[in-house]
């Protein structure tokens with residue numbers, strides 16, 4: 001299909017191949033509204049209802065997130081058919097099965113634990129340190145004036161320890177130097193699907209968009225749709241890279257609910 005597409009055109013094109021289509025979703029800011037406390041967020045209830053219904057018509061549904069799989073499993077406990085890719089693909093779990101961790105990342109667990117402890121000691125107490133076993137996220141949402149302090153600390157630690165830095169919405173994350181990102185996840189997880197949608201809100205999701213584009217370029221029969229969930233923090237960068245833009249996780253819930261009727 002020649003771009004730009006409308007939502008109606010995109011779902012219509014999907015309906016002819018729904019059984020060969022994968023729906024990929026980012027979590028924070030896409031399925032769940034952003035809030036100050038990362039530990040308490042939940043997906044929008046109506047999204048969960050729509051995902052359940054869509055799972056019956058599409059080939060597969062997967063979450064591709066920077067969160068650990070355990071966190072995602074807790075949120076998707078009622079939807080074991082949803083595949084989970086956590087920590088940018090360093091962990092995954094399929095069909096409610098065990099969590100598999102990328103072996104190359106395992107030796108980094110002690111360094112990450114130590115890093116989180118030092119972050120709590122060395123950074124201002126207003127910075128929220130989120131230890132995720134294989135990565136550490138440093139949040140300044142409740143104290144935006146600390147952004148440059150946190151970024152400078154993270155950059156210095158990344159250089160000192162040989163870690164990778166991932167920027168996000170009022171957060172910077174330190175990760176092991178293991179090749180894994182949302183683009184790589186999508187490139188591998190698409191498998192032999194004939195169609196895929198990716199929904200995301202943050203800069204790390206652009207790599208997933210690019211992976212769909214690359215697949216489309218390599219396979220003219222493949223149909224990919226990239227959807228941005230808009231927000232003032234990532235601004236135009238994600239929206240510009242997408243085919244379609246939605247206003248919020250709540251708008252995504254309505255969008256998916258409408259799609260059920262087209263795909264059935």
Ligand SMILES: O=P(O)(O)OC[C@H]1O[C@H](O[C@H]2O[C@H](CO)[C@@H](O)[C@H](O)[C@H]2O)[C@H](O)[C@@H](O)[C@@H]1O
Pocket residue numbers: 026027028029033034035036037038041064065066067130137139141168169170171173202
């Ligand atoms: O890949 P994602 O699922 O989108 O995860 C990205 C980051 O999401 C979380 O942080 C973001 O959401 C928090 C809760 O709403 C918010 O407080 C924070 O400001 C956002 O950056 C998560 O806590 C991070 O670990 C993820 O990297």
